[in-house]
Amino acid sequence: xxxxxxxxxxxxxxSTWAQEHxxxxxxxxxxxxxFLPYTEDSELALKSPxxxxxxxxxxxxxxxxxxxxxxxxxxxxxxxxxxxxxxxxFGVRPCDAKAFRLLDTVFDAEDYADPYWKAKRDAxxxxxxxCEVPPSTCFCTTVGGGPFNQDGLDAILTELExxxxxxxxxxxxxxxxxxxxxxxxxxxxQVEAIQTKAHDSMSPAFETDGLKQKLDQIFxxxxxxxxxxxxxxxxxxxxxxxxxxxFDIVDEVQRKERVRNWDTxxxxxxxxxxxxxxxxxxxxxxxxxxxxxKYSYWLDHIDEIGCTGCGRCxxxxxxxxxxxxxxRTANTHESEAVHA
Numbered sequence: 001x002x003x004x005x006x007x008x009x010x011x012x013x014x015s016t017w018a019q020e021h022x023x024x025x026x027x028x029x030x031x032x033x034x035f036l037p038y039t040e041d042s043e044l045a046l047k048s049p050x051x052x053x054x055x056x057x058x059x060x061x062x063x064x065x066x067x068x069x070x071x072x073x074x075x076x077x078x079x080x081x082x083x084x085x086x087x088x089x090f091g092v093r094p095c096d097a098k099a100f101r102l103l104d105t106v107f108d109a110e111d112y113a114d115p116y117w118k119a120k121r122d123a124x125x126x127x128x129x130x131c132e133v134p135p136s137t138c139f140c141t142t143v144g145g146g147p148f149n150q151d152g153l154d155a156i157l158t159e160l161e162x163x164x165x166x167x168x169x170x171x172x173x174x175x176x177x178x179x180x181x182x183x184x185x186x187x188x189x190q191v192e193a194i195q196t197k198a199h200d201s202m203s204p205a206f207e208t209d210g211l212k213q214k215l216d217q218i219f220x221x222x223x224x225x226x227x228x229x230x231x232x233x234x235x236x237x238x239x240x241x242x243x244x245x246x247f248d249i250v251d252e253v254q255r256k257e258r259v260r261n262w263d264t265x266x267x268x269x270x271x272x273x274x275x276x277x278x279x280x281x282x283x284x285x286x287x288x289x290x291x292x293x294k295y296s297y298w299l300d301h302i303d304e305i306g307c308t309g310c311g312r313c314x315x316x317x318x319x320x321x322x323x324x325x326x327x328r329t330a331n332t333h334e335s336e337a338v339h340a
Contacts, residue, residue, distance in 0.1 A: 002188055003166040003180035005157070010164075014038050014090065017176065021088040021125070024059060026052050035059060035089065044091075050135040051093040051310060055242035057103065059089060060120045063262045067116065067249070070256040082119040088176075090127045095140045095308040097128050097152035099242035105302050106245055116260075125172050128153040129164070132198055137311030139205035139324055145308055147198040158191045165191045205324040207331050208305065212296045214331055219288070223333045227326050228287035230319045235264040237313035237323075238290065243306050246270065265289045291326060 005013065015038075017023050023038040026045045032053040033045035045052075069078045100121070107117035131138070131147035140146055150156055155173035157164040165187055166177050183191075218224075238244040239262060248263040248270075263270055266286050272278040280286045298306030307323075314322050 001168045001174070002183040002191075003168070003177045004160075004183050004187065005164045005166050005177065005180055007162055007164065010044075011040070015040060017088050017090075021086045022084070024056070024087065024089045026091045035091075038090075046091055046129060049133075050137065050315065051096060051312070053240065053312070053316070055099065055240065055310070055312070056089055056092055056096050057099060057242045059087075060100065060117055060124070061103070061107070061245060061247075061262075065116060065260045067258045067260055069258075072256065082115045084120055084123050087120070087124040088127065089124060092126050092128045092153065093310070094128055094130060094147060094149035094151070094153070094156070095138070095145055095310040096242050097126055098140075098145050098149060098308045099152075099310075100126070101152040102243050102298075102302075102304065102306060102308070103245060125154050125176070126152065127173065127176075128156040130156055130158050130195065130198070132159055132194055134198060134202055135311060135315075137314040138309055139202070139311065140309035141199060141202045142205040142208060142324075143305045143307050143309045147202070148195040158194055160187065160190065160194075205309070206327040208295075211327065211331060212299050214333075215292055215296045218330065218333055219292070221333060223330060224284045224288045227321075227329065228283045230321060231266075231283045231287055232319060233266055233268070233283050233286065234318065235266040236316050236318065237321075238264040238266050240312040240316055242308060242310055242312075243294075265293070291323070291330070295327065 014023055014025065018038055024035045025038045025042060026033045026048070027036045028043045028045045029036070033048050034052050034054055035056045035058070036042070066080050068080055070076075071078050103117075104121065107114040108121065134140070134147045140149065145151070148156065148158065150167075150169055154170040155177065156167050156169065158167070165183050166180065168174050168177065238246065244264070246263045246265055247260050249258065249260050251258050265271065265280070268278065268281070268286070271280040280289060294307040295305055298304060314324065
């Protein structure tokens with residue numbers, strides 16, 4: 001079913017949802033945008049030329065999350081309540097929604113389900129908004145997505161003049177928009193044209209056929225020395241990535257809490273073992289790990305590329321490193337003979 005949501009009624013419907021759900025929307029924060037709880041004073045950032053700086057992944061895998069607490073009085077550990085209030089995330093871009101589904105294969109797998117992640121996912125409705133004019137840093141179509149990809153969403157909006165057309169994708173979203181007027185045939189055709197134009201405007205950023213095999217072949221190549229020369233090892237690319245999930249678990253003694261914090265394979269100490277040995281001692285190995293994980297190891301894991309083409313790592317790298325250029329170079333790099 002498709003409905004028409006007038007832009008002038010958006011705040012009213014968000015306020016209505018907020019009576020039953022904890023609603024998160026992208027809001028302007030200085031020169032960036034970020035998903036924050038909705039209030040009537042919220043300054044929505046739905047017209048930003050790109051997605052939020054921090055991915056909405058942080059709503060499900062927080063940067064810092066208490067896993068359990070220690071009670072001094074009882075001298076026992078206390079589990080943290082993992083059941084959140086019903087939540088609704090509005091304005092998710094398709095690349096970020098696809099990332100949720102990819103991360104489900106890590107945190108909600110058949111053999112193991114992370115209770116903290118799963119509880120938040122089960123309690124959340126995802127309402128997306130497509131990208132009518134994809135930013136130049138994005139490359140979602142190259143990695144199997146698209147500016148109006150529906151993967152992982154409960155509904156998706158397409159912007160029209162003065163309104164949004166709402167496509168209902170799951171039963172979870174049906175009741176949210178039931179009070180709206182159905183879209184006309186003309187509006188549906190207009191949206192189809194908008195979505196097709198947006199998809200066709202995105203040229204392939206690099207060749208993915210055979211890319212995994214190529215990366216595997218050049219694992220010991222000097223290629224990694226060349227592309228890591230400018231890297232600062234700051235970790236911005238991974239901290240802002242919607243599919244990166246590295247974390248560290250620490251016991252905060254003074255706070256008497258066990259906490260899970262974001263971590264990154266781009267930091268030297270991340271892979272350092274208790275013996276002092278580090279299998280990734282330089283940025284060469286750590287840069288290799290980042291690319292191999294996205295474009296080789298994810299394929300081993302679920303036969304899918306672990307990158308959604310959101311472009312954050314391209315847009316925010318302080319030295320201008322571009323993963324698209326790295327992968328184009330990898331495809332053309334001559335394999336080097338390795339002698340025993």
